[in-house]
Amino acid sequence: MSLSIWLGSLEQGLLWGAMVLGVYMTFRVLDYPDLTVDGAFTLGAAVTAQYILLGNNPWQAVLGAMICGALAGLITGLLHTGLRVAPLLSGILTMIALYSINLRIMGQANLSLLREQTIFTQVRDITLLGPWGPVLLGLMVVIVVVGLLYFFLQTELGMSVRATGDNEQMIRSLGVNTSTMKLVGLAIGNALVALSGSLVAQYQGFADIGMGIGMIIAGLASVIIGEALVGNHTLFRALLAVIVGSIVYRTVISLVLQLGMPATDLKLLTSLIVVVALAFPLVRQRLGFRSLRLRGEQVAETGQCAQDLSSRRG
Amino acid sequence: MLKLDNVHKIFHPGGVNEKVALRGVTLHVRPGDVVTIIGSNGAGKSTLLNVVAGVYEVDTGKVILDNQDITRWPEHIRAAHIGRVFQDPLRGTAASMTIEENLALALRRGRPRRLRRGITQAERQLFKERLALLGLGLEDRLTTRVGLLSGGQRQALTVLMATIATPKILLLDEHTAALDPRTAATVLELTERIIARHRLTTLMVTHNLAQALHTGNRTVMMHEGRIILDLYGPEREKTTVADLLKMFEQASGNAFTYDRVLLSGS
Numbered sequence: 317m318s319l320s321i322w323l324g325s326l327e328q329g330l331l332w333g334a335m336v337l338g339v340y341m342t343f344r345v346l347d348y349p350d351l352t353v354d355g356a357f358t359l360g361a362a363v364t365a366q367y368i369l370l371g372n373n374p375w376q377a378v379l380g381a382m383i384c385g386a387l388a389g390l391i392t393g394l395l396h397t398g399l400r401v402a403p404l405l406s407g408i409l410t411m412i413a414l415y416s417i418n419l420r421i422m423g424q425a426n427l428s429l430l431r432e433q434t435i436f437t438q439v440r441d442i443t444l445l446g447p448w449g450p451v452l453l454g455l456m457v458v459i460v461v462v463g464l465l466y467f468f469l470q471t472e473l474g475m476s477v478r479a480t481g482d483n484e485q486m487i488r489s490l491g492v493n494t495s496t497m498k499l500v501g502l503a504i505g506n507a508l509v510a511l512s513g514s515l516v517a518q519y520q521g522f523a524d525i526g527m528g529i530g531m532i533i534a535g536l537a538s539v540i541i542g543e544a545l546v547g548n549h550t551l552f553r554a555l556l557a558v559i560v561g562s563i564v565y566r567t568v569i570s571l572v573l574q575l576g577m578p579a580t581d582l583k584l585l586t587s588l589i590v591v592v593a594l595a596f597p598l599v600r601q602r603l604g605f606r607s608l609r610l611r612g613e614q615v616a617e618t619g620q621c622a623q624d625l626s627s628r629r630g
Numbered sequence: 631m632l633k634l635d636n637v638h639k640i641f642h643p644g645g646v647n648e649k650v651a652l653r654g655v656t657l658h659v660r661p662g663d664v665v666t667i668i669g670s671n672g673a674g675k676s677t678l679l680n681v682v683a684g685v686y687e688v689d690t691g692k693v694i695l696d697n698q699d700i701t702r703w704p705e706h707i708r709a710a711h712i713g714r715v716f717q718d719p720l721r722g723t724a725a726s727m728t729i730e731e732n733l734a735l736a737l738r739r740g741r742p743r744r745l746r747r748g749i750t751q752a753e754r755q756l757f758k759e760r761l762a763l764l765g766l767g768l769e770d771r772l773t774t775r776v777g778l779l780s781g782g783q784r785q786a787l788t789v790l791m792a793t794i795a796t797p798k799i800l801l802l803d804e805h806t807a808a809l810d811p812r813t814a815a816t817v818l819e820l821t822e823r824i825i826a827r828h829r830l831t832t833l834m835v836t837h838n839l840a841q842a843l844h845t846g847n848r849t850v851m852m853h854e855g856r857i858i859l860d861l862y863g864p865e866r867e868k869t870t871v872a873d874l875l876k877m878f879e880q881a882s883g884n885a886f887t888y889d890r891v892l893l894s895g896s
Contacts, residue, residue: 491709
C-alpha cells in the first residue's frame with residue numbers, strides 16, 4: 317500500500333474519530349443505545365455544506381453543526397425522559413425525522429463544496445505541511461475534543477453522567493436528576509457525531525443524504541476494536557481506545573477495498589465485525605456492552621425460567 | 631424528625647395485580663431514634679422505606695421530614711436529606727467507577743452538579759480517613775474500581791457513601807441480608823458505629839429478629855400494610871425473640887411458619 321493510502325486511513329480515522337467518541341459517549345458512558353447517530357452525522361454535514369455555500373466561515377459551520385447535533389440529541393432524550401419512549405425507539409424516531417430535515421436543509425440529496433473554502437482547503441494551502449496538512453488538522457481537532465471530554469468526564473457533572481449510565485438507581489438516591497444527565501450525555505454525544513459529519517463533509521468536499529447510513533455500526537465496530545486493542549481500564553485509555561479503534565477500522569476498510577472488495581459490501585462487513593465481537597463471550601466480558609447484550613440475555617433467561625417452570629409442572 | 635401520617639399505598643389499583651402495600655401507616659420518629667422494622671414478606675416494610683425515599687408516591691397521607699411536607703417531592707430532591715443502603719450490594723455503588731469517584735458522588739448528595747473538579751485533594755484526604763475507619767484496607771485503594779470489590783466491601787462502602795454527607799435520616803433496607811454471616815456482622819457493626827458517631831435518625835428493615843431487638847432503641851412490627859406493634863423503652867428490653875414470634879402468630883392468626891424468620895430467630 318502506498319503512503320497516500322495509509323495517510324488517507326489515518327485522516328479518515330481521525331475525522332470519523334469524533335463520531336466514534338460520540339458513540340462511545342452514548343453507548344458506553346451513558347449505556348443508552350442511541351440510534352440518532354445516523355441522522356446526526358448527516359445533519360452535521362448538511363448544516364456545514366449549506367452554511368459554507370452561503371459564504372460563511374467554515375469554522376463557524378463546524379460550530380453550527382455541533383449545536384444542531386446537540387439539539388438532535390436533546391430531542392431523542394426528551395422523547396425518552398419526557399414521553400417515556402424506549403431508548404432504542406427514541407433514537408430511531410429522531411433519526412428518521414432527521415432524514416427529512418436534512419433534505420430540507422440541503423434542498424437536494426447532494427451538495428458539493430468543490431470550489432468552496434473549507435477548513436481543509438485552508439491547510440492544504442500551507443505548502444510547508446506538504447501532504448500532512450489534513451492529518452495534522454484532524455489530529456489537532458481530535459486532541460482538543462479528547463482533552464475536553466477527558467476533563468468533562470471528571471467534573472461533578474461528567475461523573476454524574478457516567479454514574480447515570482452505570483447505576484441509575486444509585487445516582488438518583490444521591491440526589492441527581494437522571495433525566496437531566498441523559499439529556500446532557502445525549503446532547504454531547506450527538507454534538508460530537510455532528511462535528512464529525514461536518515469535518516467529513518469538508519474533507520471529502522460534499523454532503524450526501526445517505527452518508528450517515530450505518531454510521532452507528534461503524535462507530536460500534538470502532539469502539540469494540542479499540543477497546544480490544546487498547547483496553548478501557550482507565551478513562552484516558554478508554555478515550556485513546558476510541559481513537560485507535562477508529563483509525564484501525566478505517567485502515568481495515570481501506571485494505572479490504574484495496575483487495576478488491578466492492579465498496580457496496582462494506583456495511584455487510586461492518587455488521588459482521590460487530591456480530592462476531594458480540595458473539596464471543598470472552599470479548600463480550602471484557603467489553604461489557606450491557607445495553608446491547610444484557611437485555612437480550614435477560615429476555616432469554618426469563619424465557620428459560622418459564623420453560624423450566626412449565627416443564628416441572630408438566 | 632420524620633412523621634408519616636395515615637399513609638396509604640396501593641399498587642396497580644383496580645387491576646388483577648392490585649396489591650395494598652400500606653393501609654394507613656402512622657409513624658412518628660424522633661430525632662436520634664434508630665427504628666428497626668420487622669414483618670413477614672409483603673408486610674410493607676420496603677414500601678414504607680421507598681415511600682419515605684420518594685421512590686413511590688403515596689396515594690393518601692403525608693410524609694413530613696423535619697417539619698417540611700415532602701409528600702410531593704421527587705426522589706432526587708428528597709435525596710438531599712436521605713441516605714439509603716439497599717439489600718443488594720450491587721445497587722448502591724457504580725461498578726465501573728473508582729472508590730474515590732463513588733465517594734465524591736456521594737459527598738455531593740443533594741448539591742447541584744457543576745463543571746467543577748469532581749474530586750479535590752482535600753476530599754481525597756477525607757475519604758482516606760473515613761475509609762480507614764471501616765478497617766477493610768480500602769483507604770489504600772482509592773483508585774480501584776468498585777466492581778473489583780467483594781459484596782461485603784461494596785456494602786460497607788455504600789454505608790459510608792450514604793452517611794458521608796450527613797443525612798437527616800438513614801434508610802437501611804435489609805442491607806446485610808445478602809452477605810455471608812461474618813461479613814453481615816462486620817457491616818452491621820460498622821453501621822452501628824457510624825450511626826452512633828453522627829447520631830443518625832435511622833429506619834432499618836431486617837428479617838433477623840434478634841438483630842431487630844439488639845440494634846437501635848425502637849422496634850416496629852408490620853403486618854399486611856399496618857404497624858401492629860411499636861416497642862421502645864423498658865417494654866422493648868423485656869421482649870425476647872420468642873415473644874416476637876408469638877406476636878407474629880397472633881397477628882397473622884395462624885401458626886407462624888415463615889421459615890426465614892424462624893431460621894434467623896434461632
